[in-house]
Each structure stands twice: as C-alpha cells, then as structure tokens.
Amino acid sequence: MTTESVTTKAGSTVRIAPGVLAGIGAFAAVGIYVLVSSATLGLWTSLGPGAGMFPFAMGALLVAMSAVWLLQELRRPSVRGEGVDKGVVISVVASLVILASVMDLLGFQLSMFAFLLYHLKIRGRRAWVPSLIIALAGSVGAFYAFNYGLNVALPVSAFTPLNLIGL
C-alpha cells in the first residue's frame, strides 16, 4: 500500500528527486530552528544541564543526519516509487479538517453523520441504504455507545435548537 523508493545502481546519472530534496531541506530547517531555539532556552545552568541542552543535541543530530543523507543522495540518488494518490489524500484530509472545525458547533452526531455519508456515498459510491445505516451507526450509535456505555463524553452541538433535540 505504501510507496517505496528503490536505490538506483551505482554510476547511474539520475538526479535527486525533488521530493527527497524537499524532505532533506525540511529536516535540516527543523534542525536549525531547534538549534537556535534551544540556545535561547539555556544549555547549561549552575545545577547542570538546562532546558535547551537535550533539544540542542537532537537539533544537531537532525542537521548532521540531513547533511549525511544529502551526501548519500548525491552519491547514489534513490528512485521514487509510485507516489501517493493525491485525490485520496486531499479528500480524506479536507473532510477531516472540515469535520474537526464543525464538530464543536454542530456536535459529534451531525458532523460525523455528514462525514460518513460523504465517504460512503460520494467517495465510496455505496448504495443509499447501507450508506445511511453505517453513517447512523457511526455517528448516533457511536455517540450513545461512548457517552452512555463507556462514560466518554463526545461533543454535543453548541446551537441550542440542535442541542434540545439531543444532537
């Protein structure tokens, strides 16, 4: 299911994949940011190591390993695999972000019902009846199972009218 990169044969003239370069750059940037932030936290106190010492070491490790990785790639670039299905990533992430942003407003049941219906009916192209049954079970069913079965409170709607009807 996951993609994998495979190393090319030595001597091949393949350039470093942009995604790999971006990844190395991102890790190096995080490492540098951590190094700078850690230094301001204080590396050493009169009692011993300060709050910044351990993160500083990790930042240094991150920068060093990014540099070594870059050298490895320059010597022997890796070939990218299939890559991800961008449609799947965008639809799942966007729907999760929308769900998270409306969950406190609409409550768990309504927002999760819409979320599931989107994934089952629109994305999954399932029939209406099973989509509705699963969406109800995963939203209303899960809400009651967690709230009353396990005593784990899932959010209710912030809108009074919806709240009054138990959503």
Place this chain on the structure above:
Amino acid sequence: METLNELLGGFATAMTWQNLLFAFLGCLLGTIIGVLPGVGPVAGVALLIPLTLNLDPAGSIIMLCAIFYGTQYGGTITSVLLNTPGEASSAITTIDGYAMTKMGRAGAALTLAAVGSFIGGTIATVGLVAAAKPLGEMGLLVGPPEFFALMVVGISLLVALAGKSMVKALISGALGLLISMVGIDPVAGAPRFTFGIDNLMDGVSFVAVIVGVFGLSEILSFRRNEPTPMVHAPGFRQLFPSRTEWRRSAPAMARGTGVGFGLGLIPGMTGSVSSLLSYATEKRFSRFRHQLGKGAVEGVAGPETANNAHANAALIPLFTLGIPASPTIAVLMGAFLQQGLTPGPSLFTEHSEIAWAIIASLFIGNVLLLLLNVPLVGLWTSILRVPTPILTAVILVFMVIGAYTINFSVFDVYVMIGFGLLGLALRNLDIPLAPMVLTLVLGPLMERSLRESLEISQGDFTVFTSRPISAVLIGLGLLIICSPLLKLRKPRALMEDPEA
C-alpha cells in the same frame, strides 16, 4: 512461594466477570486489528485507548494487553489465506502459510499457528512470572545513569534494525525525541516549542501523534479502487492437522519459543525480528529445511510461536525496568502512565495487585485467543470481505474519537491530521516510523535520567563511564550505532523488517 501466592491473587482479580469481559473484548478487537491489513498493532492499540479511559486501571490495562497480543494472532489469518500479512510480525508466515493454502492445508496452517502462538505466549508469560520479582528488585538498584544508558541501548538497537538506512532511522528517532520535548520543561518550568499555543503547554498528545503517524498515514497511502480480496475460509474438518504435521511442528515451536523469548527481552527488538530469525533458525536446524518455502509446517509453526513468545516476553523489560521493548509496548506504556501506573520496579511495590492481575490475564488471554481463533476463522475472514471504503470510513471514525477523547479537544484531531501528513511524508521518503514512536514515549524519561545523572555528578559527563554497568551499556550503544562504519552488517532478512 510468595510469587505463586501473588499470582493466585492476580488470578482472583483477573477472573472477575468484568475483567474477563475486558480480556475477551480485547482479544476480539485485537484479532480484528490483526486481520485488517493496514491497521497495525501500534495504531490499533493507540486508537482503542479511549475505550478504556474510564475503566479501572487493572481492567484498562488487561484490555489493552489483550488487544496487543490479539493482533499477533489475527495477523496470521491474512498471511495464510491471502498472502498478505495483517501485521508485520506475520509477514514471514506468508511464505509457507500461503503455500499450504494452495495445497489445501490452510486449516491445518491456521491451527498450528494458533497452537504455536498459545504455547509461545504461555511459556513467555511463565518466564515473566519467574523474572518479575528478581528483575524488579534488581531494577530498584538501577540509578539514573544506568537507566539512561539502558535506554540508549534500546533506541540504538531499534535504530540499527529499522529499515535500510541508519541515517533515516536516526532522523526518525530525533524527530520523536523533539516531539516529546514540546511543552513545559519539567525542571526549569519554561515552555519549549509551544509557539504560544496553550494546548501545547502539556505537550503533544502521544495518542494523537501515533494514530496520525501510523494509522491515518496508512489510510492516506491507500489507492483509489483497491479491490476487496476474495477469500475462502477453511471448513471445520479442514482445521485439524495430521499426526505428521503435529510431530514436525513440535521442534519448530520449541525453537520459536526460545528465539522469541530471548529476543523479546532485548529492548529495541521487534516481533518481526523474532519471526524472521525463527524462520532463519528453521532453515538452519530443521530436518525438513529443503521443504521451506514450499509449504513446510515449520515455516508457519516456528515464526508464529516466536512472535507470540516475543510479544509476551517484551512485557518483562516493561514490568521490571519500565523500558518499552518495541513500539507497541511503548504505546502500552503510555496507557499505563495515563492510568497513573508507572511501569518499572515500583509497579510491584506500589501496585502489586494490579501488576499480578495483568500478568494473570495474559494466561487467560492466551486461552481465549486459542478458543476464538481456530473455530471462528470463518468470522474473521468475513471481515476481509467488507469493501475498503466502508472499512476506511469506520476506521476514520475511531481515529477521530481516539484523538478527540484523550483531552476532549478538537485540537488533538488537528494534531492527528498534521501527523498523518507527516507520517505519509516519512513513508514516501522511506523513513522508518518505529524509532519515532519509541523515542516519543521514552523521550521524557531519557531526558529526566540524563539531567538527574548530570545534576548528581555536578555536570561531569564521566558519570556515565565511571559506573561499570552504564559504561558497558553506553559502549554497547555506541558499537551498535557505529556498526555501519565498522562494516558490521545486519542479517539480510532484517533489512526488510516491515515493522520498522
């Protein structure tokens, strides 16, 4: 005698109907997670933590432990029937398990795997009973320098064995440690890497991170229109191995138990390593080694026994020293901490009743899994017939609930989404995820023991080399990390450890 009395007391607690129900539910859910390709034990255990939030500590940990070793049983089913491992430590079983399926011996393979898993798990639990007290007492003598050094060895081993590149494994480990440092510094009280966000003051929720990195990233890497596998469960009569198959399996199970138990004790070793080395052992010592790869029972019985022996033995370092031996155990450790239980030597002095109840439940869980797995194979395979969009939607519901209910905050759902994208990026860059999980949980403990050591020595770093145990352990850790420079190559089989 005292240990036996405490174990019997543990059985008395574990045998209450509530705890039996929790163990049963845990086994059920664990098997389902094991069967589902894509939801590994790490994410599986993490996303089911909310189910146990309001249970008493004993019930909660009993259920989570049952989920954990239930995954070891469940992963076998898809390996044998579909040539697709449900979880990483069953990957090697596909070779002979699926070959047996093609020979019409799927039922026998599943029964031998379940019996082997039961034997391996039970013997390892006996080992845990025997080792718990003495190792726990020894653990009380371990000071901060030794504790830090022990964690260095554990992380070094995992980094060395994870994936194909140690550089990438070190990046993964460093990322986990950095994430664990977000929040208020426990000593100075200063906020670190919180970016002014109040929700980050208490740190990043490890459940949200793990569910994102392991679970959501797996779903994001699904491809559209993935076909639902066609699977045929063996009938009841086909579940019985022949006398010859039993006879040939027995030595493989014995060897698998030894390999799994031995490696389970070593922090940093994963269940995949145990099953791979068990297979390698069969290739070397089995009388029928020439048949391996063509449907030999030893290729199923050995690795399956090994991964369950490993799973139970890996609880020994957790119970006695407070060190998680694998990513899944690290998640379990997080659950312990959330329940106010600190794994380690103090567990047997402060929460003796709970500790022994959990150990007793391991015996019960192994019996339950044996009873659940073999006769109900048809039920488990029916899960595989559920179309991918439905499975994905249901898993997403649990992920959202899992992330939300840890702190009852939508912020953690965003954290899960963010780490899901990070996990996807790491997968695409071939960066192993296992070191990140281990360091995420061990990070605070590691930093605390390092700082305590240096405060004791007034900033003198030789505190780690002047004490014999920590000096040996630090040396061992350095040797492991420097192994590529020293041209010490790991076994070829371990290069493909999918758990990493």
